[in-house]
Amino acid sequence: MSQTERLTDIGPPKYDKYLPPIVKKNYGTWLYHEILKPGVMVHMAESGDKLYTVRCGTPRLLSIYSIRDFCDVADKYCGGHLRFTSRHNVEFLLTDESKIEPLIADVKKLGFPVGGVGNAISSIVHTQGWVHCHSAATDASGVVKNVMDALCDKFESMELPGKLRIALACCLNMCGAVHCSDIAILGIHRRPPKTNHSILNNICEIPTVVAACPTAAIRPARIDGKESVEVDEERCMFCANCFTVCPAMTLNDPLNDGVSIWVGGKVSNARHEPMFSKLAVPYIENNPPYWPEVVETVVKIVDVWAANARKFERMGEWIERIGWPRFFEMTGIEFEKYHIDDFKYAGLSYKRSAHLRF
């Protein structure tokens, strides 16, 4: 291709290129929807048209071969149309109700579950982990696979009190919305950065490294005759911001990395305003390939919520109603010093009233 032909800044394809005809026709004139069964919805348009959606779960990490499989399904049942959701599920859009069951059968044969609609668990929003990221304190895909294996039935049914959104991020950068999830699994480092003094000054700017630390734990220092930095380990809270700006400050550490578990966040404005997730379990070690302790903890939390929450009550709303002491009691999770906030808004998280449940 010659230089002059090089296209830039063309942007993505315009969405309407790919909209199914029924969507184009009824764009913006949908009236209401109904959930027909797990994973299947119908949307009614003012025109009287009905659009059926079948949603199926994916591991997000997809080979082109599976994508082509999805394409085949779309061609067979949906006039070649399909979409992905904001939680990386695939949605097949149909106009012919009779095709729903055959489609489902095909998709299941391919190994993908149908569900995630209504009061169900949807796919876990997650990140790269050891598959691709330099920062990861745990593997994203592996933990997610194990947790979803244990919860798959709750993806494929609709017996929960409300929606349950789980997310995982493999480090404190929190790619995704784990800070506002019903349950969040978060990779954490627990050892202060190990500094590679021999290269630091060559590849990083010392003032930048020093400035990167929010707790001022990093000081310039001359070590073994080299300009470098030293870390006051007592002040380190393992945020890895130093590593982000300087590769010579390694946080990854097989002995100490692991995951923490957070609960009670949400994003929607439905009923309660959006909330942050709060710390449930400060640390569980990495135990690949099954991460059984993580799975067990998540399942326990889901089960206790599912058995006790009222209709429509998301995790955080339920905990707000029963109180945190009861949450710890019911889940059997130990309450520790680490649960008590000591970051900048800490004081506001103390219990400043005599509203107490015994």
Add this chain to the structure above:
Amino acid sequence: MSQTERLTDIGPPKYDKYLPPIVKKNYGTWLYHEILKPGVMVHMAESGDKLYTVRCGTPRLLSIYSIRDFCDVADKYCGGHLRFTSRHNVEFLLTDESKIEPLIADVKKLGFPVGGVGNAISSIVHTQGWVHCHSAATDASGVVKNVMDALCDKFESMELPGKLRIALACCLNMCGAVHCSDIAILGIHRRPPKTNHSILNNICEIPTVVAACPTAAIRPARIDGKESVEVDEERCMFCANCFTVCPAMTLNDPLNDGVSIWVGGKVSNARHEPMFSKLAVPYIENNPPYWPEVVETVVKIVDVWAANARKFERMGEWIERIGWPRFFEMTGIEFEKYHIDDFKYAGLSYKRSAHLRF
């Protein structure tokens, strides 16, 4: 009196010395109470005894002559017993129901209103003002007198949706619980400290003065050949902490002192947890002897609340239900930049959801 006779650390008289016989008898065995009319309650004991209470308002600043008047009333009707409340009202305790009306008549003749019980305004908790304190940015007693003149009928009746607690503090030290009042009137300085450089170094320690400033606005400086301090006026938020530790840093200023008005705080755990009062009006100038603008604003807020709140709803609960935009709209108070927090937890006061009322 000889030296050896000097008594110390004897503590206050033991309370039971002064309890009326009916109280001693029924101590801790009260069953319930009823409000008979404004300012008058009856408490029923398990024994069947009934204790009547008549509450009357005072200016808190009392001459010994008025106190003796109260003693006369107590002697005449209550066997010499009376008490004061945590909001400096006087309570007469009776066992004979028929004496209630004559007692009320006597008290009213003395010039004291009867009321403050139930869903009423009680006396304004307040502080010293120009009567006694060196810090006062307004006069406590004067403002209180004017506001209560305007609201006295709401002390003497019980037509409000819930209790309404007003407090006044004459400077940011906030002696009293103005930070948690339905309506708080707060004396404020608005001019950075004027420093008396000629005496500062003699009467204060410069490092202490510098350290006193929470915004680091104060720096040591040599002025006209004297060791003193200088103030970066842009950084001053008029807290007067420098003045508290050093008399040479004067905040009092007749041209700029005045009051601010705060709303929606509460202390009790009833229904809603305790809440801080929030800024309603950032500044009203001192306008003695009537402070008409202050009175008008307070009355307006009370009236709007009284007309619109639901049963039991305190000011803050009501505002929470209708939302702050509506509060400003209904009271006609202008919303300004000053209302937006910029202190350390500021970010948490921003509206972080799409819960909006139009």
Add this chain to the structure above:
Amino acid sequence: MADGQTNGKTPKLDKLDKGPWPSFVKEIKRAAEKNPMSKDLLGQLELSYEDKIGHWKHGGIVGVLGYGGGVIGRYSDVPEKFPNVAHFHTIRVNMPAGWFYTSDALRTLCDIWEKHGSGLTNMHGSTGDIVFLGTRTEQLEPIFSELTKEGFDLGGSGSDVRTPSACVGPARCEWACYDTLKLCYDLTMEYQDELHRPAFPYKFKFKCSGCPNDCVASVARSDMSIIGTWKDDIQVDQAAVKEYEDKGLNIQRDVCGNCPSKCMDWDGKTLEIDNRLCVRCMHCINAMPKALRPGKERGACLLLGSKAPIVEGAQLSSVLVPFMKMEPPYQELKDLCEKIWDLWCEEGKARERVGEFIQRVGLGNFLEAIEVEPSPYMIAHPRDNPYIFYEDYFEEGDEEDEDEDGDE
């Protein structure tokens, strides 16, 4: 500044002489008839009304022998105009718990104050003391000796235990979950030394409320807030509930609908309360005192650290002990207080309230130091930020024995 008008005339203050609310001006005038200090106070106040500024100098340190608190020194900045308030010190007299008096006791106080001071008082100060408003330095000792002779003592000021206060409690209130008056008196007596001889980084206030209505506003303005509560079920008299409905109370809407834990239900006949969810807010009990009562297993919740805003921002007290039996000699409470004081005296900065101290060192570390186990009752919610100071980590070589032991 001052003009002729203040010479005896007080036109501005005179305007506040009338009106439905009792007038402080009337009180000052009444005292001024006989007392020159009150007369000059009136004059100086009129001047303040004219000048829109107070006329008091920054307080000096005065007091009675052997005490570090109880007196607030005050001097006029216009003593040449108002020589009788050149000194105008305040004396804080420790009130009896619950503010109960006999007329005799009050007359005794009035007589002492008539003789030695302005004749003006605050009944009471915000902390709860009887405030004698305005006297001269040389009167302090005589006043003190007459007070003690009559069984009264001074209250706190400065960096000491401040005069503890208590709601009326079991003396007249059906909801008192512990004896507020007894506890208040006991603490006051136990800590006489701490009250009279400032030795703390800053002030320390106790307030005792018998139930969560918190009628002494303890949660907002005491370093140690002791709020009565109960552990078992609310006592319900169903027939009496029905009576309230019959008399016009809309129970479902105004009682159940206002329950913060949504744990009540009224079907027109029976009021059901899920007591495991009830947050002990008092609302339903307040609304129907004849029908509902706190449970029988009673005690108090201890909350720590409230204060006014200077300088780190106002704080409410936060839960330290969710439930403690409150019975003499209150040893558990006292041990706890003393542990806190020891730590705070050791590590607190000057003028740092205990609530600010906790915020600075972190509640977790504070608890560790006073040897109290962390509990979810102490928090509104666990942390929402991931910045956890994990204290231990494994080093290479620990691998073998899998023992947790970091470098600290």
Add this chain to the structure above:
Amino acid sequence: MADGQTNGKTPKLDKLDKGPWPSFVKEIKRAAEKNPMSKDLLGQLELSYEDKIGHWKHGGIVGVLGYGGGVIGRYSDVPEKFPNVAHFHTIRVNMPAGWFYTSDALRTLCDIWEKHGSGLTNMHGSTGDIVFLGTRTEQLEPIFSELTKEGFDLGGSGSDVRTPSACVGPARCEWACYDTLKLCYDLTMEYQDELHRPAFPYKFKFKCSGCPNDCVASVARSDMSIIGTWKDDIQVDQAAVKEYEDKGLNIQRDVCGNCPSKCMDWDGKTLEIDNRLCVRCMHCINAMPKALRPGKERGACLLLGSKAPIVEGAQLSSVLVPFMKMEPPYQELKDLCEKIWDLWCEEGKARERVGEFIQRVGLGNFLEAIEVEPSPYMIAHPRDNPYIFYEDYFEEGDEEDEDEDGDE
């Protein structure tokens, strides 16, 4: 560290090959059958599972000509063992708004990626891009040129506008209060330069949700969150409400009882809504989609500043404009964004998100700088501390003309 097992064998990962949930290992293996990069990825991942640590080096800067973003450089730290992932860069391809595709479009993407990369993808990345997972530096230009030829372009990375995303909106959802797809596409096209050539202090994300359900989690993870809402009354079909009750929904308890503004009432026949109090939370509409609909006067609320925790703590977006009509060409929105960018580029520090910038300078000052009037809609509540930076004061002499003018 690595032992013989990783030479082609992956016993640990094999265990994740089964189970009810679709397996990422299966996906990698499927690609690995034909693709050496995927094969080495599998091997290196097995090594990570053994070592409990990732084996990627800190990313380097790679990209396509003229673009500053869209590619994440990645290199193995064990290239000697797994030479085919020595380079393993990620390409972010800007997805079509709403993630609608045809099979043709997807096949085209797969074909390009089969030729030039690992054959592995994320459908989609957290920001919303199509993520091509793993290729070599020299493949970047060819991939880019084939993509653009097929009508695709790169998404954002680094300190630029990130790939905007949108919920399905009017394409399939009855609640969309504005056209999320159109806006998303329009913004993406308008800001191609800002998207491809990082020139900001840090990243800036747009997310478009059609209603307060916020199905793209915009309030939690976009600097500019555009959430649809309405101003007038909820549309109610009373007969349809009744139907829901008849089908077993407890409307009073589960709908009205969950209304956060307590503004609904159901008497068994009529659902009453006090729309002046309704906070537009969507709950009642969600619960009864056939009976209730958002009002007709529709637009969006703009909220600013959410982000993950690094390093000042996570933030949710906060209201900047409570209501704005959302109609092409969206000039008001764009003008506002550009004003914000100008200020932030001028005054923001490196790696300071706009939300952190606002917190640092204060929302009041920020508004003044972008010339937006402060409004109570922007706050959860007014300040509760008295530390107000009053900006003007009178000086002596101003007295005469009573004019406000301080020293600033």
